[in-house]
Structure formats: C-alpha cells, structure tokens
Amino acid sequence: xxxxxxxxxxxxxxxxxxxxxxxxxxxxxxxxxxxxxxxxxxxxxxxxxxxxxxxxxxxxxxxxxxxxxxxxxxxxxxxxxxxxxxxxxxxxxxxxxxxxxxxxxxxxxxxxxxxxxxxxxxxxxxxxxxxxxxxxxxxxxxxxxxxxxxxxxxxxxxxxxxxxxxxxxxxxxxxxxxxxxxxxxxxxxxxxxxxxxxxxxxxxxxxxxxxxxxxxxxxxxxxxxxxxxxxxxxxxxxxxxxxxxxxxxxxxxxxxxxxxxxxxxxxxxxxxxxxxxxxxxxxxxxxxxxxxxxxxxxxxxxxxxxxxxxxxxxxxxxxxxxxxxxxxxxxxxxxxxxxxxxxxxxxxxxxxxxxxxxxxxxxxxxxxxxxxxxxxxxxxxxxxxxxxxxxx
Ligand SMILES: [Zn+2]
Ligand SMILES: [Zn+2]
Numbered sequence: 059x060x061x062x063x064x065x066x067x068x069x070x071x072x073x074x075x076x077x078x079x080x081x082x083x084x085x086x087x088x089x090x091x092x093x094x095x096x097x098x099x100x101x102x103x104x105x106x107x108x109x110x111x112x113x114x115x116x117x118x119x120x121x122x123x124x125x126x127x128x129x130x131x132x133x134x135x136x137x138x139x140x141x142x143x144x145x146x147x148x149x150x151x152x153x154x155x156x157x158x159x160x161x162x163x164x165x166x167x168x169x170x171x172x173x174x175x176x177x178x179x180x181x182x183x184x185x186x187x188x189x190x191x192x193x194x195x196x197x198x199x200x201x202x203x204x205x206x207x208x209x210x211x212x213x214x215x216x217x218x219x220x221x222x223x224x225x226x227x228x229x230x231x232x233x234x235x236x237x238x239x240x241x242x243x244x245x246x247x248x249x250x251x252x253x254x255x256x257x258x259x260x261x262x263x264x265x266x267x268x269x270x271x272x273x274x275x276x277x278x279x280x281x282x283x284x285x286x287x288x289x290x291x292x293x294x295x296x297x298x299x300x301x302x303x304x305x306x307x308x309x310x311x312x313x314x315x316x317x318x319x320x321x322x323x324x325x326x327x328x329x330x331x332x333x334x335x336x337x338x339x340x341x342x343x344x345x346x347x348x349x350x351x352x353x354x355x356x357x358x359x360x361x362x363x364x365x366x367x368x369x370x371x372x373x374x375x376x377x378x379x380x381x382x383x384x385x386x387x388x389x390x391x392x393x394x395x396x397x398x399x400x401x402x403x404x405x406x407x408x409x410x411x412x413x414x415x416x417x418x419x420x421x422x423x424x425x426x427x428x429x430x431x432x433x434x435x436x437x438x439x440x441x442x443x444x445x446x447x448x449x450x
Contacts, residue, residue: 062175062442063379066435069171073434076100077167078149084138084156084163087194088202090115093136093166097191100170104177106189113205119189120215121176123449127185129215130445132172133222133398134165135195135202144425159427161225161411164434166191168223171438176445184450186215190398198247199357201394212401219367219448220404222395223437227421229410231430234375234440235386236407238368242361243292243320244327245392247354250275250315250338252302254347259307266346269302272313275349276300278341279317279334286333287326294320294390295334320390322360359396364403367448371405374447381436405444409437 076096085093094115101108101119109118115136143150143157151157158164173189190211193202212220229235252272257265276297287293295317302313319334321327335351342349375383386408395406411418413430420426 062179062439065175065178066171066439069174069438070435072174073167073171073438074431076170077163077431077434080163080166081158082149082152084151084153084158085136086140086156087137087197088114090136090193094191097136097166097170101173101189104173106173106177112211113193113202113207113209115193116202116206116211117191118206118211119173121173121180121183121187121189123180123183123186125184127183127449128218129186129188130448131188131190131212131217131220131398131402132169132441132445133190133192133220133395134169135162135192136166137162137194137196137202139196139423141423141425145428147428157425159424160196160422161427161429162195164225164429164437165223168434168437169441171434172441172445175438175442179446182446185218187445187449188217195394199354201358201397203394203397207397207401212398217402220398220402221371221441221444222398222404222406223409223440224393224406225411225422225429225437226408227412227418227427229386229408229412231410231413231418231433232381233410234381234383234407235410236368236372236375236383236405237386237388238363238365240322240360241363241388241406242393242396243294243322243390244360245357246319246321246327246331247357248317248319248334249352251350252313252315252342252347253349254309254311256311257309259309262309265309267309268311268313268347269309271342271345271347272300272302272315274345275315275338275341278337281337282330282333287330291326292320292322292388292390293326293330295330320392322388358392358394359400361393361396361406362399363405367403368405370447371407371444374443375407375440378436378439378443409433409440
C-alpha cells in the first residue's frame, strides 16, 4: 500500500490534467465521443487492450496479468449534464449549457489513474482487470450500462467482481462512504394525464377543471408516504413537473404531471404503485375527470452491495493512509452501476469531496458544483487497491 500511495502522488498532476480536459469539454449522455477517444488513447499508451464503441460510446480496457486469478472490473461513467456552469474556473466548461456537474469527469480521470498504477504493478496482479467506461449514466432508464453488458462487456473474460465509486459533495473530503446491502434506490418515473373538459375561466361549473384536479392529485399522492407505505420501508414520491394551460382565463382540457417514485423493495414498490393508481384514478373521478397513468419501463435496479464483498472492500479502504472509511447512509438516488452488479457481486461507494474552505460546498447536479481535486488521488488509490486485493 505504501509504494502505491507514493506512486499515486507522482500520477496526481496527470490525473488532474485529464480531469480538467474532460471538464472543459463536457459531452451529454450517448454523445461521449471525444471523452471516449481520450480514454482509449490513454489506455493504449499504458499497454492495455482496448475495445471502443461498446454499447454506443462505451470503452472497455483489459489489463492481462498472465495469471488466472479473479477478474476484477472497475467502472467509471463519462457523461455530463445539461446545465450552464456558474463556477469561474480556469478550466470552466467551453460548451454552453453543458457541464460536468455530477463529477463524472473525475470518475474517468481517477479510473485512468488506477489503470496507470495497475499497469505498472501488472506483476502483482493475480488476475485480469477490466476497465469499464460507460456512456449515459444520467439518461434515466436508458443508461449506458445495459447496452455495454448486452455487447459482452462482462464476459471474455467473465468478471468476478465489479467496483465503482461516486464523488459526493455532501460528504467531507478525506472520507470513503461504504455500506453493504441495498445502497441506492430503484427509480420509477411516471406520467399522469389528468383529463378534464376545457372552458371559460369565469364559468368553472360548465367545465371540468384539470388544473384543480391535478393540484388535488399532487397533494393526495403525498398521503402514500404518510399513510399507506410502511414507515420503516424507504419510499419517496415526488411530482416534479406540471404542465397545462395557455392563458389566464382558459380552463385547459388536460394537465400533465410527471414525477418519480423511489423504493428499495419489491413489495413496497408494487403496493405503492397499486395505491398510487387507485388514489389518482379515484381523485380524478371524484371531480368528474379521468386519467391515464404511464410508468417508464425497465428502470435501473437497486444498487445492491454484496455484504461479504463490501466488508472486504471496507477493510481494504481502511488501509489507505490519511483517509477515513465510514458507513454511508443509503440514498434514494439511482445508478445503473446496479446493472453490472446483477452480473457479478460488487460494491459501489462514495468518495467525499465537500470542502467549505475551498468553496466545494454545492451539491452534485448544481450549476455551482465544484470538486476538491486533492481527493482524486485517493479515488485512484482506492480503485487500484481493490483490484489488487480482489484479483488475488
Ligand atoms: Zn448525476
Ligand atoms: Zn453521477
């Protein structure tokens, strides 16, 4: 561990340089062309076998050890968000309205750093290491993990363990956040068309007002979390978009509500969805309206950290100097890292980057999101350490 910690310090300037290049040239989900090119070039320069165009813009690197121990996969996502950056950095995004506000630029840079470390320590590896650079984590049910898996990213050689990390602005710099079991939620996106009958704003009695009904529906849905779902089972329902109407005195024909449900368990989820359908339909009916409810199909599974593997992960991370490993809370956010975990056991963990003294205190997905770059080497060190530990 000590020599790895020394070496990562030498690599640090390069990791930061790569991160800044990607940060300055962010690419949206499914369009990570230049990022993928940079990744492939960097991997090749390290003597790592590279496959490009895997599941779209995905890149798979394979570092062969020449031994037949376990195969470890390390994953980073590459996409940015549709957001105008509001931080004045010397390497501020050059693309208007596109920003790496979730830290995926750092994920790519840290994983390339780990590839460099591991390539140098190839002889110490007991098995092969795969590097999965995936497109489009941010694209909802349409994420890049599934097409990569469908195109064989977890086979040849078959992956035994998979690991990934995420930068977390709400955890302090110098901390790894780890936890076994369910770690991130399953998201279900919904769309409700509340159908009424339009008319004049001065005569609501001659119309069926979908604006009023949609407001009732929005409030009624919160009764699910308060009154219908077992309070010890994690559950969130949020209506996040309301659209309807054209003018102050026209009652529209319909209003469209969109939102998301988050759950960890099958039973909680199916009961919540059944409750929701009933509450929405009966609320609409009570006021003379009707509705159509649609759920997005095939959404991300729960991020589930294998308990035994995660215990070993925590033990490994605790050996890293100057870092603290804490038990992180589960989150209601979602991640398609879970798709890789359905093919091989593994762990998703957080790397804290919150640092008020450096102005790194805005949350992920904020236009003011800023990363404490001093933590990047520790991300690299953690990924490389896990590969060495689990391949042997
Ligand atoms: Zn994100
Ligand atoms: Zn993210």
